[in-house]
Amino acid sequence: MSAGAELKQIKHKRRFSLSLSSKRSVVGLLFVLPFLIGFFAFIAYGIVTTVRMSLSDVIVAGATSGVELVWNNFDNFTRAFTIHPTFAETLGTSLLNMLIDVPLIIFFSLFMALFINQKFRGRTIVRAIFFMPVILGAPAIANALVSARSMMVGGVSPASPEIMTAITSSANVDVNYYLNMLGDLAIPPAFIGYIIGAVGRINTIITASGVQIVIFLAALQSIPPSVYEAAKIEGATPYETFWLITFPMVSPLILTNVVYTIIDSFANSPVVVLSYNTIFSEYNYGLGSVFSLVSSLAVCVVLIIVGIVMSRRIFYHT
Amino acid sequence: MFNVFKKIKEITDDPTFSSKRGHAERKARQWVYASFRAVIILGISYVILSPLIGIIASSFFSNADNYSPVVYLIPQNPTIERYQLAITRMDYWNVLVNMMIYVVGLTLIQLIICSMAGYGFARFNFPFKKILFACVIVTIVLPTHTIMYPLYTTFQTFNPLGLVGLFNQGNSVNLLGTTWPVIIMTLFGVGLRSGLYIFIFNQFFRGLPREIEEAAVIDGAGNIRTYLQIMLPNAAPALVTVAIFGVVWQYNDNFFGRLFNVSDSILLSRKISSLAATISNVDQVRDPAIATLYVYAGVVMMILPLLLIYVFLQKHLIEGIERSGIVG
Numbered sequence: 001m002s003a004g005a006e007l008k009q010i011k012h013k014r015r016f017s018l019s020l021s022s023k024r025s026v027v028g029l030l031f032v033l034p035f036l037i038g039f040f041a042f043i044a045y046g047i048v049t050t051v052r053m054s055l056s057d058v059i060v061a062g063a064t065s066g067v068e069l070v071w072n073n074f075d076n077f078t079r080a081f082t083i084h085p086t087f088a089e090t091l092g093t094s095l096l097n098m099l100i101d102v103p104l105i106i107f108f109s110l111f112m113a114l115f116i117n118q119k120f121r122g123r124t125i126v127r128a129i130f131f132m133p134v135i136l137g138a139p140a141i142a143n144a145l146v147s148a149r150s151m152m153v154g155g156v157s158p159a160s161p162e163i164m165t166a167i168t169s170s171a172n173v174d175v176n177y178y179l180n181m182l183g184d185l186a187i188p189p190a191f192i193g194y195i196i197g198a199v200g201r202i203n204t205i206i207t208a209s210g211v212q213i214v215i216f217l218a219a220l221q222s223i224p225p226s227v228y229e230a231a232k233i234e235g236a237t238p239y240e241t242f243w244l245i246t247f248p249m250v251s252p253l254i255l256t257n258v259v260y261t262i263i264d265s266f267a268n269s270p271v272v273v274l275s276y277n278t279i280f281s282e283y284n285y286g287l288g289s290v291f292s293l294v295s296s297l298a299v300c301v302v303l304i305i306v307g308i309v310m311s312r313r314i315f316y317h318t
Numbered sequence: 319m320f321n322v323f324k325k326i327k328e329i330t331d332d333p334t335f336s337s338k339r340g341h342a343e344r345k346a347r348q349w350v351y352a353s354f355r356a357v358i359i360l361g362i363s364y365v366i367l368s369p370l371i372g373i374i375a376s377s378f379f380s381n382a383d384n385y386s387p388v389v390y391l392i393p394q395n396p397t398i399e400r401y402q403l404a405i406t407r408m409d410y411w412n413v414l415v416n417m418m419i420y421v422v423g424l425t426l427i428q429l430i431i432c433s434m435a436g437y438g439f440a441r442f443n444f445p446f447k448k449i450l451f452a453c454v455i456v457t458i459v460l461p462t463h464t465i466m467y468p469l470y471t472t473f474q475t476f477n478p479l480g481l482v483g484l485f486n487q488g489n490s491v492n493l494l495g496t497t498w499p500v501i502i503m504t505l506f507g508v509g510l511r512s513g514l515y516i517f518i519f520n521q522f523f524r525g526l527p528r529e530i531e532e533a534a535v536i537d538g539a540g541n542i543r544t545y546l547q548i549m550l551p552n553a554a555p556a557l558v559t560v561a562i563f564g565v566v567w568q569y570n571d572n573f574f575g576r577l578f579n580v581s582d583s584i585l586l587s588r589k590i591s592s593l594a595a596t597i598s599n600v601d602q603v604r605d606p607a608i609a610t611l612y613v614y615a616g617v618v619m620m621i622l623p624l625l626l627i628y629v630f631l632q633k634h635l636i637e638g639i640e641r642s643g644i645v646g
Binding site for chain 1: 438439444450456457458463465467507514517518522554570572586593620621624625628
């Protein structure tokens with residue numbers, strides 16, 4: 001073969017491979033196209049409107065003509081951070097509560113998913129029971145129940161002080177004695193307090209774990225059984241099997257669950273309630289928009305940090 | 319003295335002994351583990367079910383039971399009148415059928431659109447991919463009430479790029495009061511919690527081995543065929559999970575239903591929120607404690623279909639997937 005022909009062939013090859021990768025990027029864009037259109041048409045448009053509202057005095061001009069926006073020189077932002085009595089504090093507590101609950105919920109739901117993924121009698125019923133928090137926590141049913149919650153019979157109250165008095169006063173067992181003993185074992189008091197707080201809020205944690213358990217269950221079920229068989233033949237102990245197979249295989253979904261837990265806790269947090277009330281009870285669209293935007297931005301920053309930190313430890317097939 | 323140790327060692331080294339002992343030990347360990355698991359599962363099940371037990375028990379209370387101080391959970395004069403009236407006032411069966419068509423349809427759209435987007439983000443490289451994926455995160459995070467007003471006005475005067483105007487003498491259409499706003503938003507991947515579904519699919523696809531896809535490409539399958547015939551069947555657990563969430567949340571959606579004023583003849587969620595008022599005004603049940611019992615009956619009737627769907631999907635789909643071993 002002459003040198004010229006060979007060169008031509010190489011050139012041809014290179015052009016082909018380039019076009020393949022750009023073709024793949026076009027195909028990829030086509031796959032996400034519906035979402036992109038929706039995002040820019042509805043969400044981005046909504047965000048732009050909200051930003052404009054947050055920078056203006058919003059005057060509701062009557063039923064027919066909608067609203068009028070008057071530029072007010074970042075007045076809403078200064079008011080939110082310097083004049084409003086509770087906003088900064090509420091935002092802080094919301095973020096802090098979120099970070100406290102996330103590890104508890106993730107450990108608890110992974111643990112429970114491992115349990116109910118095993119084979120035992122009555123598994124279908126148990127899975128249905130563990131699915132109940134998802135249904136009971138869904139908006140319509142939750143709202144219908146909230147009005148009647150005070151009259152509920154036979155429920156465990158989520159209030160931790162009650163549980164604490166119940167366990168401290170029962171059967172002459174001095175719980176504090178044992179707690180002090182743990183303290184003497186050089187376990188940091190902050191950690192003990194964290195665990196006791198978690199036990200007191202077990203109801204809240206279980207209710208908040210429904211979705212995560214279902215997601216983990218799906219992750220566990222998508223691990224091919226052949227991998228476990230191979231590990232068994234190689235003589236892996238259950239401990240090794242968990243840390244070397246199960247954990248890496250569900251790790252992408254741990255990120256999903258962390259993200260979901262953060263968002264779920266944010267959606268029910270006091271700061272969102274504050275923003276909602278400011279808009280719909282006080283009709284202060286401008287200030288309410290500032291609350292929403294600032295808190296969403298804060299959560300986005302938290303999510304990005306979590307994403308970057310966790311992505312390094314996650315096992316992907318790439 | 320040493321003989322004794324020797325003897326013991328002989329006995330313990332005997333293969334029949336050690337296998338018997340190992341067997342007994344394994345059995346005991348399994349038993350301890352199973353009872354530990356049973357205790358934990360029972361305890362947590364109780365915490366989950368306790369409010370529900372109260373609701374179900376109360377929904378059978380007669381008026382006298384509700385006020386009797388000796389009645390706890392088990393009614394003395396059980397009645398199903400609460401259910402009968404709640405079903406009539408909610409127009410339960412008709413609304414349920416309408417609702418199921420609406421919810422299942424929307425969930426199917428969600429599955430198609432969100433799995434496509436998730437796959438696109440998981441396996442393709444294109445310009446600005448990270449920024450575009452950040453858009454997904456923003457969609458998930460942004461509290462929906464923040465963009466309520468813009469969404470409302472968008473659909474009140476719906477005229478994207480003037481396209482509707484071409485067919486309607488230059489006028490926009492008012493889509494409020496119909497199901498179109500929800501359908502359109504779902505079609506374009508920004509329906510109820512779509513961002514979360516995209517994220518779930520993305521993580522799932524990234525967790526699947528690349529080899530299965532490469533094999534398909536080598537066999538000459540195109541991108542769309544790879545997606546439909548290789549990736550989707552392998553992501554079956556994710557599909558089932560998202561389908562379950564999609565049905566439950568769409569079924570329970572209060573937000574879009576109210577914002578777009580979707581007719582309550584297809585939304586049980588709107589029926590249940592007005593049930594207490596209907597019962598007290600139309601049926602003259604003036605006692606809020608008694609009206610609450612009807613709401614309980616309504617809630618039980620609302621939960622039942624969801625629970626049946628979940629058990630069905632879990633039992634037939636997920637366990638089917640486990641058995642057939644599509645995965646891997």
